[in-house]
Amino acid sequence: AAHWNHHRQQVDTGQLTMVDLCRLEGLRLACDEMHYFSHWITPEGAPRRYDTRFFLAAAPPNQTPLHDDHEVIANEWVRPLDAIARCEAGQMTMMPPTIASLRTISRFSTAAEALDAAREITQVPAVLPRVVSVDGGVRIVLPGDPDYGAPSGVEGAADHHGSWMHLADSRRVTGFAE
Numbered sequence: 001a002a003h004w005n006h007h008r009q010q011v012d013t014g015q016l017t018m019v020d021l022c023r024l025e026g027l028r029l030a031c032d033e034m035h036y037f038s039h040w041i042t043p044e045g046a047p048r049r050y051d052t053r054f055f056l057a058a059a060p061p062n063q064t065p066l067h068d069d070h071e072v073i074a075n076e077w078v079r080p081l082d083a084i085a086r087c088e089a090g091q092m093t094m095m096p097p098t099i100a101s102l103r104t105i106s107r108f109s110t111a112a113e114a115l116d117a118a119r120e121i122t123q124v125p126a127v128l129p130r131v132v133s134v135d136g137g138v139r140i141v142l143p144g145d146p147d148y149g150a151p152s153g154v155e156g157a158a159d160h161h162g163s164w165m166h167l168a169d170s171r172r173v174t175g176f177a178e
Contacts, residue, residue, distance in 0.1 A: 005066065007021055007024075007025070008066070008068070012068060012070075030057075033057050033058065034055040034056070034057045035055060035056045035057065035115060035118035035119055035121065036053060036054075036055055036118075036121065036124055037054060037055065037056050037101075037104070037118045037121055037124060038053070038054035038097065038100070038101055038104070038124060038127070039051075039052070039053050039054070039124045039125065039126045039127065040052050040054070040096075040097040040100075040126070040127045040128075040129075041126050041127070041128045042129075043128070043129045043130050043131050043140065044128075044130070045131065046131075051126075052097065053124070054097065054101055056105065056114060056115060056118040057115075058111055058112075058115060079106075080102040080103070080105050080106035081102075081106045083102055084099060084102055084103065084106070087099060096129060096140055097127075100127070100142075127142060127143065128143070129141065129142050130148055130149070132147050132148075132149075134147050
């Protein structure tokens with residue numbers, strides 16, 4: 001594990017590219033086993049903006065997950081709906097795209113079912129949430145919500161039929177309604 005941890009740190013700090021790591025270790029990335037299923041863009045006006053794509057893949061047998069202590073500070077296996085419940089109870093912090101992704105995959109009984117569905121996805125429209133003031137509070141609204149307003153020009157923006165997330169403060173999402 002220390003050998004791979006060293007390589008991971010090199011990739012994380014830019015000392016080694018993923019391509020060079022694969023060449024060095026004789027690895028082949030199983031890109032055909034990764035399935036693109038979601039695309040989120042940080043709301044306009046956010047201090048930092050991201051244009052992020054999400055992929056679904058099965059963990060290989062005997063794979064040990066590790067975290068980097070920077071972007072990810074802990075890891076554990078948990079069912080999607082259990083993670084959402086813990087987030088809503090304030091026991092776990094998640095960003096809106098993570099909550100939405102977990103809601104999507106929670107519709108399936110098994111990982112195999114979710115992967116089968118992901119294989120069938122041919123188009124992944126961008127989701128561009130908006131932060132709005134509603135009823136004295138702040139909410140993140142998604143395309144399709146009446147409070148979302150006119151389209152922002154993101155072509156093919158997904159319609160999430162009135163989904164929104166309530167922000168208790170600037171750091172934590174407390175709920176996701178559909």
